[in-house]
Amino acid sequence: MTAPQVLFYGFGALAVVSALSMILNVRNTVAAAMSLVVTMISLGVIYLLLDAFLVAALQIMVYAGAIVVVFLFVVMLLNLRRDAFPPERQLATKAFGVALALGVLGAFLRRMPGVLPTARDLPADFGGYRAVGRALFLEYPLAFEVTSLLLLAAIVGAVVLAKRRLD
């Protein structure tokens, strides 16, 4: 195995383990958020191995840097006690969730081999800010502009929702 393959399988396993530890941690919400950070950073490394350099940088900055910090802020603002979530009882819901996920996963993995494309040769500056920026501003400017509308709506919505009183 070459070095990129070793890194891919190592960080892939780390991402899966920390994702599992996030959803299985029923006691401590802060620890779950830290597990999420580990998953995000592992995925960032995998993006680097897949030649998506700009996306990897954004993954670290936006997900690991901004989104998880907002999660941690809210957890600490609400001051959730460690025993706020006693062990949950609904076995039927749990069994349904696990069966749903495993069913979808099994069907997907069974049909997948043989239908995926083989890798092509990459252009010189693939995945850098230059290539992605050119595609973003020349080929998909409408999506870029609509994004600003979405962010504006999210800002206004968050401010209104978190305001102390609606009067």
Added chain:
Amino acid sequence: MIPLEHVIGLSAILFAIGTIGAVTRRNLIVMLMSIELMLNAANLAFVGFSRAWAGDAGQIFVLMVIVVAAAEVAVGLGIVIALFRNRESVNVEDVSLLKW
């Protein structure tokens, strides 16, 4: 060279873990984190296909998904805070008033 099958397989596994978390957990904040995990799994699939086809479109999609995820977290956590202010809880069992 990383096989595309394994990238997509890892993405599917992470998506399944996120589904389990979103369906089974009762803590609203962890449910939101699980949804973030599912969005990340989709991003991984986009990047894998973008690499295989040597095209930029997949990475543009990833940027859009990141924006949607950030907006979702802002609004979702705003709802969580409003909920906590009214109910002193982030357990979905305590806000099942509309449940049949």
